[in-house]
Amino acid sequence: MTSSRLFPLATTFVIFLIAYGLCIAEFPNMLSTRVVGNLLTDNAFLGIAAVGMTFVILSGGIDLSIGSVIAFTGVFLAVAMGDWGLPPVLALVIVLVLTTAFGAVMGAMIHYLAMPPFIVTLAGMFFARGMAFLLSIESVPIRVELYDTLQGLYFRMPGGGRLSFVGLSMLAVVLLGILIAHFTSFGRNVYAIGGNRQSAELMGVPIARTTILIYALSSFLAGLAGIAFSLYTSAGYSLAAVGVELDAIAAVVIGGTLLTGGSGYVAGTLLGILIMGLIQTYIVFDGTLSSWWTKIVIGLLLFSFIALQRGLVWLSARRRGAAMPA
Amino acid sequence: MTMPATLKRVLPQLIALLVILALNTAIAPGFLDIAYANGRLYGSLIDILNRGAPVALLAIGMTLVIATRGIDLSVGAVMAICGAVAAALITSDHSLPATILMTLGVGILCGLWNGALVAFLGIQPIIATLILMVAGRGIAQLITEGVILTFNVPGLIFVGSGSVFGLPFPVILWVVLGIAATLIFRTTALGLLVEAIGINRRASALAGIGTSALLLAVYAASGLCAAVAGIVAAADIRGADANNAGLWLELDAILAVVVGGNSLMGGRFSIAGSLIGAMIIQSVNTGILLAGFPPEFNLVIKAAIIVVILVVQSPASHTLFAFVKNRPGRTIGAPTPAAKTKEEAAR
Numbered sequence: 001m002t003s004s005r006l007f008p009l010a011t012t013f014v015i016f017l018i019a020y021g022l023c024i025a026e027f028p029n030m031l032s033t034r035v036v037g038n039l040l041t042d043n044a045f046l047g048i049a050a051v052g053m054t055f056v057i058l059s060g061g062i063d064l065s066i067g068s069v070i071a072f073t074g075v076f077l078a079v080a081m082g083d084w085g086l087p088p089v090l091a092l093v094i095v096l097v098l099t100t101a102f103g104a105v106m107g108a109m110i111h112y113l114a115m116p117p118f119i120v121t122l123a124g125m126f127f128a129r130g131m132a133f134l135l136s137i138e139s140v141p142i143r144v145e146l147y148d149t150l151q152g153l154y155f156r157m158p159g160g161g162r163l164s165f166v167g168l169s170m171l172a173v174v175l176l177g178i179l180i181a182h183f184t185s186f187g188r189n190v191y192a193i194g195g196n197r198q199s200a201e202l203m204g205v206p207i208a209r210t211t212i213l214i215y216a217l218s219s220f221l222a223g224l225a226g227i228a229f230s231l232y233t234s235a236g237y238s239l240a241a242v243g244v245e246l247d248a249i250a251a252v253v254i255g256g257t258l259l260t261g262g263s264g265y266v267a268g269t270l271l272g273i274l275i276m277g278l279i280q281t282y283i284v285f286d287g288t289l290s291s292w293w294t295k296i297v298i299g300l301l302l303f304s305f306i307a308l309q310r311g312l313v314w315l316s317a318r319r320r321g322a323a324m325p326a
Numbered sequence: 327m328t329m330p331a332t333l334k335r336v337l338p339q340l341i342a343l344l345v346i347l348a349l350n351t352a353i354a355p356g357f358l359d360i361a362y363a364n365g366r367l368y369g370s371l372i373d374i375l376n377r378g379a380p381v382a383l384l385a386i387g388m389t390l391v392i393a394t395r396g397i398d399l400s401v402g403a404v405m406a407i408c409g410a411v412a413a414a415l416i417t418s419d420h421s422l423p424a425t426i427l428m429t430l431g432v433g434i435l436c437g438l439w440n441g442a443l444v445a446f447l448g449i450q451p452i453i454a455t456l457i458l459m460v461a462g463r464g465i466a467q468l469i470t471e472g473v474i475l476t477f478n479v480p481g482l483i484f485v486g487s488g489s490v491f492g493l494p495f496p497v498i499l500w501v502v503l504g505i506a507a508t509l510i511f512r513t514t515a516l517g518l519l520v521e522a523i524g525i526n527r528r529a530s531a532l533a534g535i536g537t538s539a540l541l542l543a544v545y546a547a548s549g550l551c552a553a554v555a556g557i558v559a560a561a562d563i564r565g566a567d568a569n570n571a572g573l574w575l576e577l578d579a580i581l582a583v584v585v586g587g588n589s590l591m592g593g594r595f596s597i598a599g600s601l602i603g604a605m606i607i608q609s610v611n612t613g614i615l616l617a618g619f620p621p622e623f624n625l626v627i628k629a630a631i632i633v634v635i636l637v638v639q640s641p642a643s644h645t646l647f648a649f650v651k652n653r654p655g656r657t658i659g660a661p662t663p664a665a666k667t668k669e670e671a672a673r
Contacts, residue, residue: 062452109633113640116590118397118452122577123632130625137622238622246460259453292467292568299461306457310447 005263007312008256008305012271019278027285033161035281040167043277045070045229045241047170047270050248051177052221054269057252058181059214060194060261061117065106066222067244068128069099071237073226075132078140078236088146096223102128103219107212121215125245132238139237142230150231166228173221177266190214194261250302251276258309275301332598339587339602346609347371354616366489370612372497378608379496380405380572383555384579385586385600386500386507387437387548392583394544395524395592396444396451401552401579403462404436405572408556410466412482413475413566422481430553436462437549441542459576466568476565486561496558500601503554507547508597517595520544524592581628582607584635 024031040047049066056063073095080091106124110117153165181187189210192200201207225244230236255272257264279297283289350370351357360369384401391398411432415425436458443454477483488495511517522530523537531537555575560566586603588595610631614623637643 109636113636113642115636115640119580119584119590119632120636122580123629123636126577126625126632127629130622130627130629133620133622133625137620246456249456250460253453259450290467290472292464292472295464296461296468299457299464302460303457306443306449306453307447310449 008258008309009265009268009271011308012254012256012268012275012305016271016275016278019275023278023282023285027282030281030285033157033159035161037157037161037163037167039274039277039281040170041162041164041232042280043273044164044166044170045225045232046244046247046251046276047273048173048228049222049225049244050251050269050273051173051266052218052225053245053248054177054252054255054257054264054266055181055190055214056117056218057249057257057259058194058261058264059190059211060197061110061211061214062121062249063106063124063215063218063222064118064121064245065102065124065128066218066225066248067241067246068125068132069102069219069222070226070229070241070244071239072128072132072135073099073223074230074233074236074240075135075140075238076236077227077230078142079135081142081144082140088144092227095226096220099223099226100216100220103222104212104216106219107215108208110215111208111211117215129238135238136236137238139235141235143234147231147234151234166231169224169228173224174266174270177269181266186210186213191262194258194263196262247276247298250298253309254298254301254305256305258313259306260313332596335596336587336599336602339585339599339606342585343602343606343609346606346613350609350613350616353613357616362492365492366494367492370616372494374605374608374612375497376494377612378604379494379500380555380559380575381578381582381607382500382601382604383496383503383551383558384548384575385582385604386504386597387551388576388579388583389586389588389595389597389600390507390511390520390544391451391548392580392588392590393520393524393592393595394541395527396541396545397455397580397590398437398440398545398548399452399455399576400436400440400458400462401548401555402572402574402576403459403466404433404549404552405556405559405575406466406566406568407436407462407469408433408553409560409566409571410469410475410568412557412560413477414469416477416479416482417475422479425482426485426557429557430550433549433551433553433556434546435549436552437546438542440549441545444545445538445541463568466566466571470566470568472568474565474567478564482557482561483564484561486558486564496562499554499558503551504597504601511597516540521593521595524594578607579604581632584639585631589639 029035049070053063053066076095076098077091080086080094081088086094102124106120109115109120113120150165155163155168157163181190189200189205192203192205193207193210197207229241233240251272252264252269253259253272254275255264255268255270257268276298279294283291283294347357354370357370360367360371362368388398388401408429412425412429415428416422420428440455440458443449443457444451447454485495490498511520519530519535519540522533522535523540527537552572556572559571582603583600584590584603585606586596586599586601588599607628610627611624614627615621
């Protein structure tokens with residue numbers, strides 16, 4: 001059982017190594033800490049958001065609102081720090097409280113209205129994006145000292161690569177995500193609900209509280225991703241981060257998490273993010289390929305991983321069928 | 327299905343549409359004016375019918391897919407692909423009929439791909455169609471080679487902006503396609519079979535329904551509708567824009583189906599309801615513009631509409647309504663246990 005659960009994760013890891021190996025064989029320069037550092041920095045916001053998405057998908061749900069929440073966070077921060085003159089730290093705290101509450105409301109709607117997460121978070125996606133539009137439709141620059149300081153923070157790796165503050169934050173979030181998923185009762189409840197909601201309920205898992213917490217966590221991390229994104233771009237723009245939810249879902253799936261919920265690893269999501277980043281880096285290095293190949297390759301990878309998952313589920317069902325005499 | 331039954335089914339949607347139109351008239355007094363000039367009708371009402379055409383077209387296919395308890399996220403991307411294919415074919419000197427036929431064929435192929443993933447590989451519809459949604463725009467970009475392919479062929483442009491009997495051609499298209507789909511699915515047993523899959527796919531298969539073939543057909547129909555919508559969208563701007571054609575329209579189409587009174591849990595459908603739903607959405611869009619609100623309000627209002635519908639549709643509030651109706655003395659009971667049974671029943 002454990003081996004079949006680890007199999008998708010191991011596959012992702014091997015694919016990442018092979019892909020990186022092929023990239024290095026073609027462009028030896030890709031084997032540098034600079035590339036690795038940029039890989040982490042460029043995908044930091046996506047990685048943070050994808051950790052939240054991992055929890056949602058592990059519970060058998062989906063969250064379509066994270067791209068909008070990222071955009072809202074950026075615009076809110078830019079407007080709050082610029083136009084309203086709020087102190088940066090206060091603005092950061094307010095935005096995280098807002099996004100977390102937003103996620104909690106979505107979770108409550110999903111649970112108490114007994115509606116598919118898909119349509120509830122779709123409403124959330126419209127709402128958050130609309131709120132961002134209402135704050136400002138222009139790209140608002142962020143000019144505060146705190147941002148300059150944070151952007152200037154980095155850890156110089158041997159070889160000249162820079163492990164930036166946002167890159168490090170992503171790694172920290174992934175680490176925390178792993179801890180929450182595997183070493184807390186909340187994490188176990190998430191897996192239980194994703195595995196079988198009814199059994200989980202009968203065993204006394206607090207479904208309502210866990211569902212609300214899952215979506216609150218996802219939106220909180222989306223808010224954090226929004227902060228990382230605004231650090232990365234030094235601006236807030238209501239049309240930013242369109243479609244990030246799809247990239248995050250793709251990263252989670254490529255990372256080996258079962259879309260039906262109940263099985264998967266937060267660490268896999270990091271690998272999924274890195275593979276997607278690697279494709280983009282390769283396209284940049286190549287220079288002749290157009291960027292839309294990224295989408296096609298990600299689509300292909302998505303398809304292969306889903307097919308792989310179906311194969312595994314089918315195999316284990318057959319094995320179980322064989323083990324149980326009819 | 328008798329006429330009064332159909333009417334009764336879509337009555338709430340019709341009332342909602344009329345209320346919104348009345349509001350629009352209150353905001354802009356000239357709203358209901360329709361003028362006839364240059365051989366076609368002009369006016370805000372005609373504009374709503376015309377601007378709502380792509381969503382209405384998508385909603386027809388989406389209704390069928392949702393009736394099987396599925397969802398098709400790829401329609402926006404399929405629109406982009408088909409627009410790109412149409413533009414690429416017509417600019418490489420293919421005849422108009424050949425272009426349109428091949429484009430529709432590409433749409434059906436896209437639908438068959440989705441249907442095969444759902445029917446044969448047993449992948450959840452959201453995820454199965456997500457693949458094409460992600461990859462589709464990349465494919466469209468490959469076809470247009472990253473530029474906006476413009477064309478100037480009167481025949482193809484007619485699809486987007488021509489008029490027949492005084493009505494814009496896209497309006498004719500969605501009305502005819504809607505009637506055709508209703509006839510195909512409601513005068514035969516097909517509609518019933520589709521609903522059976524939505525209620526319980528396994529039981530339907532055991533009862534002898536060819537569920538796989540039917541699922542394939544339903545997703546292919548959705549692809550076909552997306553292809554038509556893609557041609558209309560491309561013809562409207564006389565070019566194929568792989569980045570923006572049909573962007574977010576899958577969500578509008580799903581919203582139209584839900585506003586039209588169809589349950590996302592599948593099992594029953596009304597194409598007429600979905601089409602009215604599409605018109606409701608377009609009327610709201612127009613109303614927001616007429617009221618002088620910035621168009622940014624659109625999304626917030628759409629979100630509010632979804633929330634209201636969710637609350638009305640949710641099993642919990644159904645139990646609550648029933649409770650209040652039966653026992654006027656007491657207010658709030660315990661809606662959760664009954665809600666759960668209903669949810670289980672829906673599975």
